[in-house]
Amino acid sequence: MLREAAALLTRRATASMDEIAKAAGISRATLHRHFPGRDALVRALGELGIRRMNEAMDAARLEEGDAVRALRRLVDAAMPEAGFLAFLYSENQLYDDAELKAGWDASDERVAALFRRGQEQGVFRIDLPAVWLTEAYTALIAGCGWAVEDGRIARRDSAHLVTETLLGGALRRQS
Amino acid sequence: MLREAAALLTRRATASMDEIAKAAGISRATLHRHFPGRDALVRALGELGIRRMNEAMDAARLEEGDAVRALRRLVDAAMPEAGFLAFLYSENQLYDDAELKAGWDASDERVAALFRRGQEQGVFRIDLPAVWLTEAYTALIAGCGWAVEDGRIARRDSAHLVTETLLGGALRRQS
């Protein structure tokens, strides 16, 4: 239910509670029984999104082994939740909520720690700060999520495209 | 004036006309004198954003010379307008407007043409489709714009970070 709500709000942040309820397949009264207002709904979506991101990171076992492989696992695990990430990324008014912001920052820090680990291992370049690489990771995941929603990118290609772009960039490597 | 309005709407898509007017430094009555309604305002912002993107591409002279250098010029020219791009990117309800969508698609196509040219020149990898690279370009510009707004990235570093990430990715190149 919440996934449909997040999908609609990502596309149209001004959607009414009635429209959200319809997108979620329930009535407005029922939506209101579950969430006492728009703010409560948005917060619940934010919390779910953060939880999903953390689950994806848990599944990717970020602390284990080669940082490159860990990043690949992370993108694979995160891509199915790209819709939520896109929502979290665009719904910046979430940042008014200190608790959600803390959760978001904690998730960001886990990704940043992976990039730093890779830099220490000598596999990631050090001229790009981990803070920025984390930002780029999020932007590409969310952007890819949008592109899949719009049909410009095939869902099955998405993780590969994100990973390859994030790791290797657009430049063709000389042999 | 429109820049402040776009900045607020990027952060908080549900902002009221009164809040938008205050952010723009004018009264609600004056805002209404200039734009007969929220839809008219959003459309005007969209048109301005598309115009700015096209001006950035004109300035970057995308068709000239080496595609890598052209991309660098493009990012340099587009970064100052990252706020508008972020707005265009997140305000997906713009896509309900066929005219704006056509303008947006045309802008996208210019960037995609650059990536294709680079692929034909043999400087960009061909396993990543130009459609995706265009998406990645937009996502990184908008994401960097957000990060600058939030103070996580220094404005002066932004173009460099975007360009280096888009071209070379996070992997450290072996000597």
Place this chain on the structure above:
DNA sequence: CGCATGTGAGACATCACTGTCTCATCAGAT
């Protein structure tokens, strides 16, 4: 079958926001 729980639909009062209007004020030009 009866009961408990949850839901959908719709009515209705309330509220936030919008659109319009008027009037006073201000800035710039003459």
Place this chain on the structure above:
DNA sequence: ATCTGATGAGACAGTGATGTCTCACATGCG
């Protein structure tokens, strides 16, 4: 000093959305 055009402030009517409530219905369980 006067005029013109633009603006800000606030009042007010209208509108869409929200929050609450009631009732009928559906589902699952014992």
